[in-house]
Amino acid sequence: MVYKTIPKSVIERVPLYFNYINKIDNKMCENISSTTISQELGLGEVLVRKDLNIIAGNGKPKIGYQVSDLKSKLITLINNNKIIDIIIVGVGKIGEALVKYQGFEEKGFHIKQIFDCDKNKIGKKISDYQVNSIDNLSFYCKQHNIQMAIISVNSDNAQEVCDNLISSGVKGILNFTNTLLVTSNNVSVRNVDIASQLMMLSLEINNK
């Protein structure tokens, strides 16, 4: 089996395809064309065709892409058909909301454990989770071979937590703080600082 590396630009669009395919999966259409998808998602027609060729690679002229096949290819690509365990470090306002939010499971992700450094929080329950001490973070990650983590601690502690996670084997971090995390090259970081998003939104508006 040949694994191609997927261009960054395509990675940004995969969730779009995934969400769309899951939505139409209920309606019983067996095949779908790139033209239809491109219209629904507001993307270029050829762009979708190229993306789907990278993602699935078996469209049929005149017929299109088999929905069920596309779906399974997407799932394989995203999480290799197994649920991915994630941990959340920092259960302040945002961290707690993430814990309570239930939408991850159906996308193939499972919150396995949550951590905090606040003694008043450690041991307390949030949803079905008991807050674990950040002192146990490294051991836990190694023991359970955790690959992905969400950092929602105070900005000042973000880099320290990040270093800890990486040295414990974590390969991908979703960073909710506004700290620019310094990492080695084989670790992926995605930043979702909300204040930054608001700034970019405001810039886009002023830019029109």
Added chain:
Amino acid sequence: MVYKTIPKSVIERVPLYFNYINKIDNKMCENISSTTISQELGLGEVLVRKDLNIIAGNGKPKIGYQVSDLKSKLITLINNNKIIDIIIVGVGKIGEALVKYQGFEEKGFHIKQIFDCDKNKIGKKISDYQVNSIDNLSFYCKQHNIQMAIISVNSDNAQEVCDNLISSGVKGILNFTNTLLVTSNNVSVRNVDIASQLMMLSLEINNK
């Protein structure tokens, strides 16, 4: 005064510069070079120079950029020196976390009002805010000339809320749902669906 339009790629980096300049502003250095910034942010040297030229446009050879000037130029660019009022539509788990999160004010944004359609929530207090009925959304936006909104409702209602906001004059939307919002061209939408972010993170990891 000449207003240049700022390339999309630069807009994505402006919050980076903003956060960095605000961080070093405390330490008393009057000027800073693009070389230093590029190292700290892990960006190309020339890239930073080009960005700052677009953003501020008055670096001085041998000296660099005046920190205070850079800061005020960034603020002007982002929010025109006035606090931007935003509203939050949908105070479920994530919406509520956003309301409680205090970090917006210092970045120049103010949560002005929060809305929900759930009768059990309307009238209740979250932080200092009383949840307003979504029935009042349109009138409120028009009355207060609201430009930016956060949508954190159930995915199924996102498009409806979006249409309502746009027809009420809103120009920018931060979308926390996984619904792909259809809008006219003069409205900006930024998507921050967290499950999508996890998918992209997983893809990046598998792609290495």
Added chain:
DNA sequence: TAGATTGTTAATCGATTAACAATC
């Protein structure tokens, strides 16, 4: 067969990087 749709090759566009001239 003809038409619809895919996938590929070439052209265009935008963003980044390299080279270098200008200048405090």
Added chain:
DNA sequence: TAGATTGTTAATCGATTAACAATC
């Protein structure tokens, strides 16, 4: 003056779009 640093022009790179051949 010499060195450090900016800003600009040219080259490169990657992503998107256009044109078109292949095929069910």
